[in-house]
Each structure stands twice: as C-alpha cells, then as structure tokens.
Amino acid sequence: MVNLIVMFIAGAAIGHGNPLKDDVGRSNGQFAVDQRGKFVVYHSETLPGEVSFSAVQAHLSAFLEAKGNKVIVRSATRLESEGSAPMKKHAGIGNYVAGTVNYKLVVEDNDGELNYWFTDLTYQPYRNDRYGKRIKATTAPIPLESQLSKLNEEVWKKQRNHAYEAISEVANQVAKQLATVDKPKVITTSM
Amino acid sequence: MKKFFIVGSMSLCYFIASAQDESLTISGSVDAYYKYDFSGYRNDDGLGNIPTSFANEQNSVSLGMVNVILGKTVGKASFVGDVSFGPRGQYQSIVPSGDGNSFHIQNLYMSYAFSEKFSMTAGYMGTFVGYEIISPTGNFNYSTSYLFSAGPFQNAGIKAQYAFSDKVGLMVGLFNDWNAYQDFDGVSDFGAQLSLSPVDGWDAYINFLTGSTGTIIDLTTAYQVTDAFKVGLNAADFSDFGDSDGGYSGGALYVQYGFSDAFALGARGEYYKEKETGWAFTPGDESVLGLTLSANVKAGPLTVIPEFRLDNGSTEMFYKSMDLDLTKSASQFSLALVYAF
Numbered sequence: 001m002v003n004l005i006v007m008f009i010a011g012a013a014i015g016h017g018n019p020l021k022d023d024v025g026r027s028n029g030q031f032a033v034d035q036r037g038k039f040v041v042y043h044s045e046t047l048p049g050e051v052s053f054s055a056v057q058a059h060l061s062a063f064l065e066a067k068g069n070k071v072i073v074r075s076a077t078r079l080e081s082e083g084s085a086p087m088k089k090h091a092g093i094g095n096y097v098a099g100t101v102n103y104k105l106v107v108e109d110n111d112g113e114l115n116y117w118f119t120d121l122t123y124q125p126y127r128n129d130r131y132g133k134r135i136k137a138t139t140a141p142i143p144l145e146s147q148l149s150k151l152n153e154e155v156w157k158k159q160r161n162h163a164y165e166a167i168s169e170v171a172n173q174v175a176k177q178l179a180t181v182d183k184p185k186v187i188t189t190s191m
Numbered sequence: 192m193k194k195f196f197i198v199g200s201m202s203l204c205y206f207i208a209s210a211q212d213e214s215l216t217i218s219g220s221v222d223a224y225y226k227y228d229f230s231g232y233r234n235d236d237g238l239g240n241i242p243t244s245f246a247n248e249q250n251s252v253s254l255g256m257v258n259v260i261l262g263k264t265v266g267k268a269s270f271v272g273d274v275s276f277g278p279r280g281q282y283q284s285i286v287p288s289g290d291g292n293s294f295h296i297q298n299l300y301m302s303y304a305f306s307e308k309f310s311m312t313a314g315y316m317g318t319f320v321g322y323e324i325i326s327p328t329g330n331f332n333y334s335t336s337y338l339f340s341a342g343p344f345q346n347a348g349i350k351a352q353y354a355f356s357d358k359v360g361l362m363v364g365l366f367n368d369w370n371a372y373q374d375f376d377g378v379s380d381f382g383a384q385l386s387l388s389p390v391d392g393w394d395a396y397i398n399f400l401t402g403s404t405g406t407i408i409d410l411t412t413a414y415q416v417t418d419a420f421k422v423g424l425n426a427a428d429f430s431d432f433g434d435s436d437g438g439y440s441g442g443a444l445y446v447q448y449g450f451s452d453a454f455a456l457g458a459r460g461e462y463y464k465e466k467e468t469g470w471a472f473t474p475g476d477e478s479v480l481g482l483t484l485s486a487n488v489k490a491g492p493l494t495v496i497p498e499f500r501l502d503n504g505s506t507e508m509f510y511k512s513m514d515l516d517l518t519k520s521a522s523q524f525s526l527a528l529v530y531a532f
Contacts (some may be wrong), residue, residue, distance in 0.1 A: 081425040086213065092492030093452075096330040097218040128218055130317035130324040132273035132298040138392060138415040151453040155491040177203045 029157060030164045031144070034119065034165045039144050042117040043175065051182050053077060053109040059181045060107060062173070069105075079107040084124065085166040091158035096125035099133055101163040102141055105174070117172060118167050121145075123159065198460030199463065222279065222525035223325040226334075230518075232510040240521035241481075241502050242510040243334035245279050245327070255327060255429060255527070258297070267305070267359030273298035275325075276502045284325045284344050285370065286384075294372060297325060297345070313349040315372065318342070319384050320398045322411045322443065331455075331494045332485045333527040336443045337463035338427050341471045343369035343400065346382065349469035360386040360484070368403045379403040392416070405432040419449040439465045441478075453490065458493045459483040478505045496527040 008172040031039035047056070057079050061071050069083030082104050090098035120143035126134045144163055148156040226246045229237030229397045239249035256277030263270060277280070281293045300314025300372035312511040323330050323339040350364025362384040367374035378403025387395045392415035398408045406429070413423040423445035431437030441464060447457035484499040500523050502509070507517035 010372075041373065088214070092532060094487075094492070094494060095220075095490040095529075097531070098216070126259060128326065128328060130326075131318070132271040132317070134216065135219070136477070138394075138413070138421070140418050147449050149453040151488075152492040185513060 002178075008183070025140075026070075029160045030069075031160070035116075037145065038119055039121050040117045040119045041164070041171055042115070043171060044113060044115045045175070047109070047112050049112070055112075055182050056114065056178065057100060057111070060177055063177045064105070072101060072104075079105075081105045082120075083170075084169045087162050087166045088160040089165065090191050091155045093125070093152060093155055093159060094139060095127055097128055098108060099126035100124045100135070101144070101166050103167060103170070105170075110124040116180065118171065120165065121167065200437065213264050215261060217259065217261055218397055218532060219258040219260045220328045220529055220531045221257050221325060222527060222529040223253065224255060224333060224525050226250070226523055226525040227391045228521065228523045230512055230521060232513055232521075235326075237521055239521055240504075241334070242337070242340060242342040242462045243500075244283055246498075246525045246527060247283075258326060258422070260298070268301065269304050270379075272299050272324055273356060276346055279327070290374040290488060296372075304520070308354045309352070311349065311351050314395065315345060316350075316370075318344055318346050318400075319382065319396070320400055320407060320409045320411075321331075321427070322413075322423060322445070328494075328531045329528070331445065331447050331457040331487060332459050332482060332483050333498050333525055333529075334523075336425070336459065336461050337439075337479065337481065338425055338441050338443055338461065339429075339474055341439050341463075342409070342427065342429070343404075345370050345372070346400070347371060348378065348380070348382075358388045362386070366400070366402070368382060369523065376403050403432055405438060406430050413445075421445075421447045423447075425447070430466075436467045437461040438467075440469055452489060455487045457485050457487070459485075470512045474506060479503065479508065492531050494529045494531070495528065496525075497523045498527070499523075500525075 020115045023148060028039055032042050061074070064071060064081045067083060069081045071079065071081045072153050073080035084100040084102045087098045101119045101126055102122045105118055106117065107114065107116040121144040123144060123172065124141045125137040127140055130137045137162045144160050158187060224246050226239065226242070226248060228239055228249050233249040234235050235332055237249060237251065238247045241253050245255060249317065255278045256275045256279035258275045260271065260273040265346050275297050276295055280297065281295060285293045291502060296315060298316055300310040300316050304308055317324060321339055323335050325344060327333065346366040348366030348367070349363050350362050352360060352362045354360040364382050365378050366380040366382055368376060368379050371392050378398060382400040385397045394479040396410035398409040398411065409427040411425050413421060415421050424442070426442040428440040429438040429475055441462050443459055443461035445456055445457065445459050449455040462478060464478035465471065465473045466477060473479055479502055481502045483498060483500040488495040501520065503520045507519050509521035510516065511518040
C-alpha cells in the first residue's frame with residue numbers, strides 16, 4: 001500500500017537556509033511533515049531490477065537488529081522497526097544531558113520503488129546519575145512536534161536540529177545498507 | 192597472493208561495536224547561591240542556623256562547584272572521571288585524605304560488563320545510600336535533607352551488580368569506610384543494594400551498609416506518577432558501630448509538580464531524630480521537622496531555584512539572633528543558579 005506522505009521538500013529548505021513551517025505556522029526546522037502533522041525524514045530509491053524486497057527485508061532486519069532495534073512489522077511490501085539514535089550534540093534543557101532520539105523506520109516497496117521514512121520521532125532526555133553516569137531521565141520522551149514554552153523555545157529549535165542530524169546519520173547508514181543488498185559477502189582481491 | 196575478506200561478517204561486527212561504543216562524553220554543572228537566615232544568626236564559619244550541606248553560608252553570594260564529568264564506553268569496558276572544584280565539591284562533600292588534600296574527585300571508577308546482566312565496578316563512587324546526591328543537577332531542592340548530610344557521601348570499593356530481570360537487580364560490594372580515598376583500617380565495609388522497578392516509572396532501592404562507622408539501612412524510592420507529578424520517599428536508620436544507642440533515623444517525603452517545561456514546584460517534608468548527643472545535628476533523643484518549598488525555573492540549561500525552608504525542633508536547638516538566645520525554629524530563603532552542560 002502506498003503511504004500518502006504530504007511533505008515539504010526538506011532538502012530545498014536546507015539549501016536556502018529557510019526554516020519550514022507546517023500548515024498551522026509551527027516551525028519544523030529541517031523536518032518534513034506528514035498528513036498527520038508528524039515530523040518525518042523521507043527518502044526514496046529505485047531498487048535494481050534483480051533485487052527483491054524480501055532480500056532488502058532480510059538485509060535491513062539483520063542490520064537493524066544488530067543496532068538494537070525491534071522489528072515490529074514484516075510483510076510482503078513493508079518493514080517497520082523501532083529504535084533510537086544517540087544525540088551527539090545537546091542544546092541544553094534543564095538538567096538533561098544529551099539523550100537519544102527515538103524513531104520508527106518504515107520501509108515500503110512500491111513496485112520497485114523503495115520508500116523509507118523515519119517517523120514517531122521523540123526526544124528521550126538523559127541525566128547524570130549519582131555515579132556521574134548518563135541514564136534515561138524518568139520523564140516520558142518528548143515528541144519532536146511539541147512546542148515548548150517561550151523560555152525554552154530557541155533551545156528546543158536547536159535540539160530538534162540536533163535530532164535531525166542524528167536521524168540523518170541513521171538514514172545514511174540505511175542507504176549504505178540498501179546499496180549492499182545482494183552484493184557478494186566474500187570478495188577476492190589480489191595483491 | 193590472494194586475500195579473502197568476509198565483508199558481511201565484518202560489517203555486522205562493526206554494527207555491534209558501534210551500537211555499544213560511545214565517544215568521550217563531557218558533561219557537568221556549575222552552581223552558586225545566595226542564602227539568608229531570617230534570624231540573622233551567623234556562626235564563626237559564616238554559616239546560618241539550618242545545617243544543610245550546601246546553601247549554608249549566611250547572607251552571602253557563595254559558590255557551589257564546577258563539576259566536570261568525563262565518561263567513555265568501549266565495548267564492555269567503561270570509565271567515569273568526575274571532578275569538582277569549589278566548596279560544594281571539596282570540603283563540603285569530600286573528607287580530605289591524610290595529608291589534608293582533597294583530590295576534587297566525586298567519582299573515579301571503571302566498569303566491565305561481563306554480560307547484559309552482570310557487571311563489576313571498582314573505584315571511588317558516589318554513595319548508593321540515600322535519595323539526594325551531591326550534584327545540584329540531581330536534586331530538586333537546593334538545600335539538602337538531614338538524612339543526606341548525616342549519611343555517607345562516597346564509597347570507595349569494588350562492587351558486583353546482577354540484573355535478575357528488568358524489574359529486579361542486586362548489588363553487593365566491599366568498601367572503604369565512608370568517604371575515604373584511602374582506608375587505614377583496611378577495606379572495612381560491606382554494602383548491598385536490592386533494586387526494584389515494579390512498574391514503569393517506579394524505582395525502589397533497599398540499601399544496607401555496615402562497617403567501621405556503623406550500620407545503615409535505607410529505603411529510597413521515587414514514582415513518576417504522571418509526566419508532571421513525581422513522588423519520592425527516603426527512610427533510613429543508622430546505628431553507630433559498637434554503640435547501639437548512637438546514630439539517627441528519619442524519613443523524607445518529596446512531591447514535585449511540573450506546570451510546564453519551564454516551571455515546577457516541589458516540597459520536601461522531613462522528620463529526623465538523633466539517638467544520642469554527638470552524632471551530627473540535634474541533641475540526643477531530640478528531633479527536627481523540616482519543610483522546604485522550592486521552585487525550578489528552567490531557561491535552557493539554566494535552572495533558577497528560589498527556596499524557602501522552615502525547620503522546627505522538638506527542643507530549642509536554633510539561635511534566635513546573634514545574641515545566641517535559643518529557639519525551636521529556624522527559617523531561611525535561598526536563591527540558587529545551576530547551569531548544566
């Protein structure tokens with residue numbers, strides 16, 4: 001089934017340094033927005049003719065599970081997986097230290113065109129515990145679409161950009177994996 | 192010559208390694224405060240009536256500490272180096288070693304995770320006992336409870352942690368005496384912690400520490416009831432080593448409510464009693480009730496903590512003024528700034 005993604009062209013906005021806004025005027029930074037008003041990072045690629053979606057599923061599932069993700073849907077044309085990515089940068093909100101951004105990755109086969117996107121994006125704050133170790137704060141993950149109060153508005157924008165960077169890094173890893181589906185696992189070189 | 196590379200396996204190993212490894216992390220905080228004791232009393236050290244560990248200097252803009260925490264995990268091995276400079280991170284929380292030096296260290300330890308369930312840690316660590324901690328970023332209230340100030344601050348030693356499940360874990364360890372970088376009595380303390388997480392958002396710790404200072408049994412629990420509402424409880428009993436009449440006991444209840452991401456209010460109510468004169472804060476067999484009301488105003492990484500505190504003793508244990516007339520109660524206002532990074 002084709003998922004109807006209503007999205008702004010995020011790449012164009014990045015290129016022009018122009019922050020995007022959703023249909024009610026909220027800034028969504030570099031994220032695209034889907035028909036539910038949720039932030040997404042969206043990619044589309046054409047599968048080489050000889051590569052089947054089941055091979056893509058098997059390859060990506062192994063990759064994602066090795067990353068600690070949970071694969072939640074695996075059907076003939078769809079793969080869904082939940083995971084999180086560490087945020088290397090932190091804008092500084094309250095007592096929190098850099099945390100993770102949680103995501104759901106959806107990969108869909110549309111007659112040889114492979115669409116994949118990251119959605120249900122939430123920021124899981126971390127804090128330092130009594131041992132100086134970073135642990136999850138007890139607070140619930142904050143949806144990236146949330147609007148914070150005026151005092152924290154600017155910091156939250158920065159934090160969302162850092163979250164975008166973290167998700168983009170995972171997207172790049174997924175793209176690299178897709179490029180190696182059905183490639184030989186053993187190669188021979190001469191020196 | 193031909194070489195064979197098993198590309199798939201190599202890349203899978205890389206995925207696993209990168210999932211566990213992290214680059215060196217640097218975090219920490221700086222804090223400072225102003226405090227005014229309404230009696231106007233100030234002792235020879237410049238401290239007001241209420242014996243909080245921090246926020247104790249009377250009518251003064253005073254320093255907390257600069258706290259820098261380094262951490263890194265590679266595969267199964269990790270370390271934390273947590274250094275602190277300033278009164279809060281030196282003489283107010285670390286007992287100097289034999290030559291009078293404080294090494295500015297709050298945590299210095301290495302861990303090795305033998306499996307997902309079992310790990311061991313050795314070094315100098317913040318204590319596992321109690322609700323409040325030394326870092327201002329870990330407490331809602333800025334002034335500290337009697338139970339915090341009377342209990343251990345750090346434990347140096349070696350400990351083993353085993354997670355039976357997501358809900359139950361056990362730690363046992365051998366430690367130096369309380370707060371000691373070096374223990375001239377030898378490794379003299381035994382400690383254990385049973386950790387429970389009955390439901391999502393509720394953590395409870397039953398702590399036990401016995402050795403050359405004495406024996407302490409401590410319950411620390413916190414429940415994030417909703418996204419905005421949190422309740423915590425700390426109860427402890429301590430008996431002096433070799434003297435069953437010495438020590439203290441008490442309990443503290445914490446409630447906090449977040450009205451928005453920028454504003455939260457919290458209260459701490461505490462009952463504290465010492466078993467005989469000479470341990471720390473109150474005359475023997477006397478008690479004190481403390482009520483602390485704090486707000487947390489968060490603007491990015493900066494937290495402003497205005498706080499009012501009223502302590503009421505079972506007997507006259509505070510000073511009314513610089514005339515040194517005794518009274519049962521004392522109150523103070525403080526305004527603290529904490530910046531986390």
